[in-house]
Amino acid sequence: MPPAGGPNALEVDIRAKTFRGADGEDVRAIEAIAFSVAPASFATLIGPSGCGKTTTLRIILGLDREFSGSLKLPDSGGRVAAVFQEPRLLPWRTVDDNVRLVLSDEEADGDLDDLFEILGLAEMRSRYPAELSLGLARRVALARAFAIRPSLMVLDEPFVSLDEQTATRLRALLTNVWSARPTTAVMVTHNLREAVELSDRIIFLTERPARVRGVYEIDKPRAERDSRWREATLTSIAKRYSGIL
Numbered sequence: 001m002p003p004a005g006g007p008n009a010l011e012v013d014i015r016a017k018t019f020r021g022a023d024g025e026d027v028r029a030i031e032a033i034a035f036s037v038a039p040a041s042f043a044t045l046i047g048p049s050g051c052g053k054t055t056t057l058r059i060i061l062g063l064d065r066e067f068s069g070s071l072k073l074p075d076s077g078g079r080v081a082a083v084f085q086e087p088r089l090l091p092w093r094t095v096d097d098n099v100r101l102v103l104s105d106e107e108a109d110g111d112l113d114d115l116f117e118i119l120g121l122a123e124m125r126s127r128y129p130a131e132l133s134l135g136l137a138r139r140v141a142l143a144r145a146f147a148i149r150p151s152l153m154v155l156d157e158p159f160v161s162l163d164e165q166t167a168t169r170l171r172a173l174l175t176n177v178w179s180a181r182p183t184t185a186v187m188v189t190h191n192l193r194e195a196v197e198l199s200d201r202i203i204f205l206t207e208r209p210a211r212v213r214g215v216y217e218i219d220k221p222r223a224e225r226d227s228r229w230r231e232a233t234l235t236s237i238a239k240r241y242s243g244i245l
């Protein structure tokens with residue numbers, strides 16, 4: 001049984017996921033991935049390359065229905081937002097339009113000032129994607145995801161390929177916007193520091209075919225996660241899961 005997460009938790013229970021390989025052979029990607037994410041809490045999946053993390057996110061997003069097991073979303077009528085490695089902005093639309101495009105007609109006329117402000121994008125609204133650095137484009141992708149007030153947010157390595165300073169700034173912005181607009185979140189990253197900074201729960205996966213290797217809970221409020229606490233937490237994780245760091 002997946003660990004309890006409450007009535008409106010995200011419940012993922014993948015019993016098996018197999019791909020048909022190019023040579024016609026079956027490739028077993030996932031053996032058993034079960035976990036839950038409590039409402040308005042943040043979970044991160046970490047595991048070796050190719051172990052099935054993106055596949056798990058695609059199953060959660062409903063983009064892949066060919067698996068054995070079950071999935072329960074936090075709110076069946078709610079919206080689901082996704083943030084991918086690539087910001088996927090429309091190049092011929094301004095920043096403002098890229099964010100408004102995902103909204104319904106009534107919402108699109110609404111006030112997004114707070115959202116742009118919190119993400120440090122207030123001055124960028126009339127710019128086009130080609131005028132933005134990768135870090136800024138990723139902020140716009142976050143704005144677009146949070147604009148719909150999703151009941152579930154899925155993030156696939158949202159800060160990969162950024163320099164460390166930019167990534168640190170973006171993680172702080174994500175924490176701020178997520179506090180202002182809380183939602184149940186599941187992120188994939190290869191960066192354990194990032195996981196420790198952002199998550200309430202870290203789910204460690206094995207090599208393919210993936211199983212859950214262990215779940216690490218973090219109770220410390222984000223505002224109190226200073227560098228000393230982070231180093232101690234990384235050490236404690238490394239002790240518990242050898243080979244993780």
Ligand SMILES: Nc1ncnc2c1ncn2[C@@H]1O[C@H](COP(=O)(O)OP(=O)(O)OP(=O)(O)O)[C@@H](O)[C@H]1O
Binds near residue numbers: 020021047055
């Ligand atoms: N459409 C597909 N057809 C065949 N095999 C696939 C397909 N998609 C993924 N796989 C295989 O399933 C396994 C899991 O892939 P997935 O992309 O989920 O891994 P990942 O953990 O996200 O990897 P990474 O950390 O490198 O991003 C891999 O071995 C991959 O080659």
